[in-house]
Amino acid sequence: MLGAAGLLTAVTLLGLVAGLAREWLLVDAWGAGARTDGFLVALFLPEAVRTMLAGGVLSSAALALWQARTAPQRPGWLGATTLGLGGLGVGLATACTVGAGPLTHLVGPGLPDADRATVAQALSLLAWGLPALVLQALWSVPLQAAGRFLLAGVGSLVYNLPAVLWMAWRRDQATESELALAFVVGAWASALLLLPAMLRTGLQPGVLRWDAGVLRELGHRVGPLLGGALGGQGLMLLERMVASWLGEGAVTLLNLARKLANLPLVALMSVNQVLLGLMSRQAGTDRLRLLRQGLALNTLISTPAAVGLLLSAQAIVALLFPRVQGTALLAPLLGWYAVALVLAGWTTLLARYNHAAGDTRLPFVCETAANLAQAIALPLLGWFAGAQGIAAAVLLGVLVNGGLLLHFNRLWHHLHLSRLALAGGLPLLLGAAVLPWWPPLPGWRLAASTVAGLACLLLLAAWLRPWRAAPG
Secondary structure (H helix, E strand, O other), X not given: OHHHHHHHHHHHHHHHHHHHHHHHHHHHHHOOOHHHHHHHHHHHHHHHHHHHHHOOOOHHHHHHHHHHOOOOOHXXXXXXXXXXXXXXXXXXXXXXXXXXXXXXXXHOOOOOHHHHHHHHHHHHHHHHHHHHHHHHHHHHHHHHHXXXXXXXXXXHHHHHHHHHHHHHHHHHHOOHHHHHXXXXXXHHHHHHOOHHHHHHHOOOHHHOOOOHHHHHHHHHHHHHHHHHHHHHHHHHHHHHHHHHOOOOOHHHHXXXXXXXXXXXXXXXXHHHHHHHHHHHOOOHHHHHHHHHHHHHHHHHHHHHHHHHHHHHHHHHHHHHOOOOOOOOOHHHHHHHHHHHHHHHHHHHHHHHHHHHOXXXXXXXXXXXXXXXXXXXXXXXXXXXXXXXXXXXXXXXXHHHHHHHHHHHOOOOOOOOHHHHHHHHHHHHHHHHHHHHHOOOOHHHHHXXXXXXXXXXXXXXXXXXXXXXXXXX
């Protein structure tokens, strides 16, 4: 199990690295300006669908339905859902193509008028990857049920690879239409990669039949999951809308900061999934003890990563974009996301504590309240502090979510929060304090930041010792 989990984590990380590489190539070739902003606005809706699907909106609902079918029933179920969801994907693609102009105006209201036609054309092409993304998510379900996680997990890498290769070859000669088609090729390649396995599972032309009952049952399962996912994507949409008014490059820099900050989250996601499984087999005091242990482990993983990101942000920017103007703002944005990284690990695990007890309602309510607080703060802080205000609003949302989970679970006095706050906050405060005196040369700054992160890791390991059972 650990070997398969390790391979899956490695493949997921490769997909994230490929996603970061495509953003780097895009900014390196086109610059951090209106052109890159426009393409990212066009890419928002397809990426939102892909993010929701990758987050398990479809697979979490469909897996139980697949498992409930007997072996003779499964090809019919797979054929009906393939036909229905494939048709849904075509419908979404058609809607995005027909409404490309209004949709790009909605996502990026602050884009220059001269760029709108190009952005709308890019969206009308990108939309035709949506049917493939939906099918890839559906076809991953039988593989996951059979314990074949690796083939399903390689989808993100395959999706990003054509765009990375095209931008690496064409550089600043690449056009928006060419790049959009590369994304469509990646989407269909990620789906067709699973087709041979689906054919062996029983997906033949004869089973592609309309079955309203099967689709209705799947829709009832997907609905509650879709609500939470749409809330998160609604926030991303609001963030993109506000950023489009903040001048050229704001959308691009916020997108890059998120990509860089998401890399350490891979380890946290894996740890929290393992802890969810462990907590689900325990009750009462034992589950609480695992929660304490898990919070210490999250702190041990996230805090050194956040310190390293905070201290090395300027070096990362200088090394990645030595010739690109307008990227200076990326370093302070990474500092905000570094702080949010620590809090996000804690908040995610607190939600898993409820999930392990079978309670999905409370985390949903807390997340919805946090999303509302972030949505209110986004335009206000964005107007007051620019792109850094948007990053601060993200941090506010994480704080509200965590605070509500602690309050309603009555955990304030059971988790040694002062110790965790000191372990997570003190290294970040020290990092911020020494930042003005950090080595100015990028190579030395990166090396010093790596040493600081490793020292933080060793000191926190000696202090927190999360491998020991947490005391009551």
